[in-house]
Amino acid sequence: MxxxxxxxxxxxxxxxxxxxxxxxFDALYSYDDKLDYFQAKKIDESRVELTRGLDKHKTxxxxxxxxxxxxxxxxxxxxxxxxxxxxxxxxxxxVVDLAEALDPTREHVNVEFKYESGNVIRFSRKNPATEWxxxxxxxxxxxxxxxxxxxxxxxxxxHGGIRQSVIYSFDIRKENRDYSLKAEFFDSxxxxxxxxILWVEKEYSDIIAKLYDRLVRIVxxxxxxxxxxxxxxxxxxxxxxxxxxxxxxxxxSYLNARGNNSFPPEFQVVSKEFHQIMTEIIDIHDKQKDSx
Numbered sequence: 001m002x003x004x005x006x007x008x009x010x011x012x013x014x015x016x017x018x019x020x021x022x023x024x025f026d027a028l029y030s031y032d033d034k035l036d037y038f039q040a041k042k043i044d045e046s047r048v049e050l051t052r053g054l055d056k057h058k059t060x061x062x063x064x065x066x067x068x069x070x071x072x073x074x075x076x077x078x079x080x081x082x083x084x085x086x087x088x089x090x091x092x093x094x095v096v097d098l099a100e101a102l103d104p105t106r107e108h109v110n111v112e113f114k115y116e117s118g119n120v121i122r123f124s125r126k127n128p129a130t131e132w133x134x135x136x137x138x139x140x141x142x143x144x145x146x147x148x149x150x151x152x153x154x155x156x157x158x159h160g161g162i163r164q165s166v167i168y169s170f171d172i173r174k175e176n177r178d179y180s181l182k183a184e185f186f187d188s189x190x191x192x193x194x195x196x197i198l199w200v201e202k203e204y205s206d207i208i209a210k211l212y213d214r215l216v217r218i219v220x221x222x223x224x225x226x227x228x229x230x231x232x233x234x235x236x237x238x239x240x241x242x243x244x245x246x247x248x249x250x251x252x253s254y255l256n257a258r259g260n261n262s263f264p265p266e267f268q269v270v271s272k273e274f275h276q277i278m279t280e281i282i283d284i285h286d287k288q289k290d291s292x
Contacts, residue, residue, distance in 0.1 A: 022070045024114040029133055030107065036133075038140050040069055052140055057217045061143045068139055073113065076132040078121065081111075085124030109133065151250040155215050157274055160242040168278050172212050179208035183281050197285055207284065211277055218273045219247065222266040228255040232262025243271065 023042040030036075039051040048065050051058050073079070107130075112122045154173040159166060164186035171182040181199040199208060219225065227245065234240075240261040247255040257264060263271075 021116045022066050022073065022113055023116050024112075025066075025069055025073075026112045027109060027133075027136065029109045036137060038136060040066060042066060050140060050143065052144060058221050059144060065139070065143055069136070072132055072135045072139065076135075078111065078113075078123075078132065081123035081125060082121045083123065085110075085126070152216050152219065152247055153250050154248040155212075155219070156244075156246040158244045159271070159274070159278075162239050166241065166275075170278055170281060172208060172215060174209075174212055179205050179212060181208045181211070181281070183278070183285075185278065185282055195285075197281075211281070214277060215274075218270055222270050224266075224270060225255060227257040227264045230257040230259065230264045232259040232264070234261035237261035241271075243267075 022040075025038070025040045027038050028036070029038075037051070037053055041049045041051075042063070043049050043060070046063060047060050048063055049058060049060055050065070107127045108125070110124045112120065114120050153175070154171065156169070156171040158169040161167060165188075168185040169183065173180050181197075181204065183197050184194045187195040224245075224247075237260075242258075242260040243263070244258040245256070249255075259267070
């Protein structure tokens with residue numbers, strides 16, 4: 001339950017704000033060349049949507065989360081910072097632009113939270129006290145579902161189209177603690193044939209592990225498990241895109257889906273995320289090639 005002290009939030013130089021429950025919280029924190037993004041949003045009386053990271057991965061938790069978050073806000077009296085600094089909107093659709101605007105080599109935090117009463121607190125601070133930020137991060141991590149729970153062993157994705165830049169495939173596998181990656185794509189400097197890469201060496205493990213975790217989150221956050229058996233085709237389309245997806249699970253089961261100018265729900269979101277991962281794979285490959 002909400003404590004009595006958290007029901008009245010002091011606002012510096014503006015008198016007192018009478019507030020009830022927090023219904024929205026948004027924070028972007030830059031430090032040590034890193035960026036953390038956290039958002040909590042009340043959907044209804046039984047659900048709270050959490051968003052985490054610049055990739056905006058999402059999950060849904062119970063409303064008790066906002067009560068715990070409000071305790072952190074009240075314990076550190078964050079409302080006293082209201083109006084401080086250069087306020088920037090950190091709505092999810094422009095969070096990446098804001099991240100580019102911040103200098104991650106310096107500690108900086110942008111925060112916005114709203115109460116059920118309609119009161120809004122916004123502030124931006126350099127070199128903020130980090131204790132409350134750690135508590136917020138710990139709260140999100142505690143309520144975030146572990147990636148391992150997905151029990152995905154491998155993800156194979158193939159994307160096709162008329163332009164060579166959208167023709168590619170990758171296959172990422174996890175065996176116990178070992179990771180491997182295969183990929184094919186057209187090199188922008190050599191468009192005559194496909195470039196094939198295979199990463200199985202230990203030096204790639206950390207890179208592939210991060211890519212794997214992101215892929216699993218994309219699958220879990222966008223209902224991709226419901227795609228199993230999808231086989232769509234639009235024979236009247238003159239050009240466009242095609243895809244095939246195969247996911248192997250640890251219990252030996254598979255998910256298979258494919259489409260030719262016909263796609264399952266949330267495909268555009270998933271496809272964009274997968275394309276970004278492929279772009280990063282190509283960038284890593286190109287940098288290694290240039291260093292030889």
